[in-house]
Amino acid sequence: MGSRDERHRHNLVPLAALLSREMKSEKMEKPTLRYGYAAQSRKGEDYFMVKTDCQRIQGNPSSTFSVFAILDGHNGNAAAIYSKDHLLNHVLGALPRGLGRDEWLQALPRALVAGFVKTDKEFQSRGETSGTTVTFVIVDRWTVTVASVGDSRCILDTQGSAVSVLTVDHRLEENVEERERVTASGGEVGRLSIVGGAEVGPLRCWPGGLCLSRSIGDMDVGEFIVPIPYVKQVKLSSVGGRLIIASDGIWDALSSEMAAKSCRGLPAELAARQVVKEALRTRGLKDDTTCIVVDIIPPDNSIQPFRPPKKQNKFRALLFRKRSHNGANKLSKKLSAVGIVEELFEEGSAMLAERLGDEFSSKSTSGLLICAVCQVGLAPSEGISVHAGSIFSMSSKPWQGPFLCADCRDKKDAMEGKRPSGVKVA
Ligand SMILES: [Zn+2]
Numbered sequence: 001m002g003s004r005d006e007r008h009r010h011n012l013v014p015l016a017a018l019l020s021r022e023m024k025s026e027k028m029e030k031p032t033l034r035y036g037y038a039a040q041s042r043k044g045e046d047y048f049m050v051k052t053d054c055q056r057i058q059g060n061p062s063s064t065f066s067v068f069a070i071l072d073g074h075n076g077n078a079a080a081i082y083s084k085d086h087l088l089n090h091v092l093g094a095l096p097r098g099l100g101r102d103e104w105l106q107a108l109p110r111a112l113v114a115g116f117v118k119t120d121k122e123f124q125s126r127g128e129t130s131g132t133t134v135t136f137v138i139v140d141r142w143t144v145t146v147a148s149v150g151d152s153r154c155i156l157d158t159q160g161s162a163v164s165v166l167t168v169d170h171r172l173e174e175n176v177e178e179r180e181r182v183t184a185s186g187g188e189v190g191r192l193s194i195v196g197g198a199e200v201g202p203l204r205c206w207p208g209g210l211c212l213s214r215s216i217g218d219m220d221v222g223e224f225i226v227p228i229p230y231v232k233q234v235k236l237s238s239v240g241g242r243l244i245i246a247s248d249g250i251w252d253a254l255s256s257e258m259a260a261k262s263c264r265g266l267p268a269e270l271a272a273r274q275v276v277k278e279a280l281r282t283r284g285l286k287d288d289t290t291c292i293v294v295d296i297i298p299p300d301n302s303i304q305p306f307r308p309p310k311k312q313n314k315f316r317a318l319l320f321r322k323r324s325h326n327g328a329n330k331l332s333k334k335l336s337a338v339g340i341v342e343e344l345f346e347e348g349s350a351m352l353a354e355r356l357g358d359e360f361s362s363k364s365t366s367g368l369l370i371c372a373v374c375q376v377g378l379a380p381s382e383g384i385s386v387h388a389g390s391i392f393s394m395s396s397k398p399w400q401g402p403f404l405c406a407d408c409r410d411k412k413d414a415m416e417g418k419r420p421s422g423v424k425v426a
Pocket residue numbers: 371372373374375376404405406407408409
């Protein structure tokens with residue numbers, strides 16, 4: 001039990017230490033956020049969300065962070081609307097209380113996974129069909145955390161660096177890994193066949209015929225279409241950067257590079273409109289087309305719009321640099337000084353156990369066990385470790401948390417293709 005005690009001690013940061021850390025980060029200059037959005041509707045299934053007044057600590061304006069999201073619905077708009085209304089609360093509900101900024105940011109990737117799965121589970125329990133992509137972006141000062149299912153991409157354009165993609169496209173057509181996962185979980189991947197046996201259109205997954213391998217909702221497709229998001233967290237350098245978040249109406253018409261270039265030099269509001277205009281010019285209005293542009297602007301040039309990079313820098317090859325475990329802060333400062341975006345976290349596994357890890361604090365403030373996904377309290381006999389009975393059980397710890405309630409355990413099995421086909425919990 002030594003390791004458990006250690007873990008427990010590690011979770012408790014003395015208040016004084018927390019405050020002093022907070023004060024230090026207060027002294028670092030805060031970037032200014034500017035954003036704009038634009039949309040052209042064809043089916044009325046694209047939704048977006050902008051919330052710039054969220055607070056990590058209620059009533060403390062210096063703990064403010066912003067959320068931007070694009071939700072591209074299919075087979076109806078119910079899943080997109082439900083996710084827009086509930087996902088943020090589900091993510092925040094999965095974050096332990098009383099964390100300082102750094103701890104909070106570290107806990108975010110796990111909370112995003114729990115929040116996505118909970119939203120999916122609760123939407124499905126309403127018995128409505130339809131599904132949605134979600135690209136959910138949290139901006140806390142210089143740190144950008146993106147969680148996504150589906151194919152609504154988020155890109156980052158930084159001065160002097162190449163354009164980088166902060167999401168992966170969960171499209172069966174383009175994602176070999178996801179194709180393999182779906183097939184291994186019992187799904188069939190193929191194209192629509194028309195009379196005469198000719199195959200048409202993109203790769204789809206059967207049952208259901210969805211082109212995406214991950215989404216929220218979609219209770220009428222195979223359960224291997226999972227809501228577990230790809231998550232990436234980066235820290236921008238002090239030159240800031242521009243995020244472009246958009247539905248596939250944009251990305252089917254423009255490459256990431258083209259979208260970034262088309263709006264450089266314009267302020268965020270005009271930039272979003274320009275990206276949509278450019279996509280329509282290239283391809284016409286074939287689909288709902290929605291775009292959010294977010295500029296993260298250093299304090300000393302907060303009035304100027306995001307400027308295009310000057311001449312291509314020969315030494316820009318190193319865009320992302322993984323955080324090393326030793327001396328992370330020192331490294332971070334150095335990277336920031338040379339304008340390099342630091343990658344803090346990246347994980348795309350579709351396996352819930354891998355995503356919830358084993359350092360999760362599985363006790364509520366009252367000391368009760370809670371479900372790591374839906375946050376309900378568990379009776380001592382009720383919690384099932386996320387690691388129990390897994391194929392990795394040789395190396396995992398079935399007696400340790402995080403724990404899941406029976407419902408969430410059931411959902412986990414279904415997502416891994418372990419539930420007998422045809423049996424579905426509505
Ligand atoms: Zn649960």
